Amino acid sequence: MGRRRSLADLSYSLVIGTLAALALLIIVAPVVIVLTTSFTEGRSLKFPPTGFSLQWYEALFDASKSRQIHRAVYNSLEVAAWSTGFGILFGSMASLGLARNRHRLARVADGLFMSPLVLPGLTFGLAALMYFTLIGLRPSLNLIIAGHMIVTVPFIIRTTSASISQLDPALNDSSQSLGASWFYTMRRVTLPLIAPGIFAGAFLAFMASIDNVPVSLFLSTARTDMLPIRMWGMMESTLDPRIAAVSGVLITVAFLLMLIMEWTVGLTGRMRE
């Protein structure tokens, strides 16, 4: 236990600690700064903000001033709700079908379902646009829903499959040996046990749909404007401080949702698996 040893350990704590603190700062600071800036009194996005006012929130919630934003929000919510709804149906069926299936075709299907997570979303968005146009469909909200479902369903499949793999097969066997039908077993044993997994996945899919840019970018039109695309437009043209207000609302909603999910299904624990 010489002096060099403790010096080396000290430098370790110092370097690792500093870098980790920097990482935390980089993660948290921008969010805090946007929240504070959204309450600015001025017309520009300066930091520190000058004065305190709710004017940008008022402008945001004013139906006549921010009609475009409101419509984009409704479109986004509608698309997210439908694509998540269908996603739950297809996603949980796919995971139940693929679970414990060691067939080669099942492995291929598994990879296929997961591919939207790795492949560049833009490539998929462009391909979807070309495909829909060439078979003669006009861009509409339904097409966006279909497109979103394809890119968000992997989240549901992943968390549901994780739940299924933790399921004790003996439970199903005992249910069946006690005379329950396949359907009854599914309804009373399997589904209740994997429900938290499906729920967590649905939550992630919903958020991913709200946040989706690549697919919406190619499939949305002026009539079917989506929130992220709308916000992107607002950022590209002028730096409208209403974006800060929108961000403030989204940050608050995300924070609340996260607390709720943490309490109900233990979301973070699931994501670490």
Added chain:
Amino acid sequence: MLVGVSFFNDDKITQPGFGQWAKFLGDPFSYKVIVDTMMLGVKTVCATVLIGYPLALVYLDASPRLQKVLIFIIVMPLLLSVVVRTFAWIVVLGREGVVNTLLMQLGIISEPLRLLQTELGLVISLTQIEMPLLLLPLISVMSRLDGNLRDASAALGASRWRTLFKVTVPLSMPGLVAGCLLVFASSTTAFISQTVIGGVRLIYLPLLIWQQSLVVFNWPFAAVVSLTLLVSVLTVVSALSYLGRRSGGYVHG
């Protein structure tokens, strides 16, 4: 589908041919854009690992209570829209942003620095935006490591640095590689962040795809660029995961 469309000469998709491929591959500008896009991914991965890995180490040593808080902070940005996170960085890096105000008040600089529309600003922003993608797989692998191995290393007289590089890093390699893959794939295709923070002066493949398909309406060319992006990302990703598997074998063998 994309492959099919890419083999048409004109933007009305009537004449089949290799014209668009020749146009793209014959232009030195295309190579610059490809290299720039890949380098952006590499730089973001490096920056993310440099500060993300230490954070994972701190997480590993933290008490269960602190771990809960940390994981909450790490996951939180993931649920926040990419657009919001990008916007946050505009506020931070802008001419009247936090960084410039702070540096000017401290008297370090007299003129505001140009941080937006530079690659540096873009890499900093992407580091935050993609950080959860690195940390989640990394932490999941790290928390499954046998803590006794690190204790044993310390008990045998290794310094903490030596333990880190000889024990912890090699054992957490699968998580690290998985995280790097996600960060790379995501940062090279982060269209919103690239256009808003990078501006029109920094051109990457996603911007080119968007311009060609939705501004110029040259779909075949957009298809060519899009396939290029797909192939380049997949090449790097499979190369990395091959290296990851090899290093995994080295640890266990």
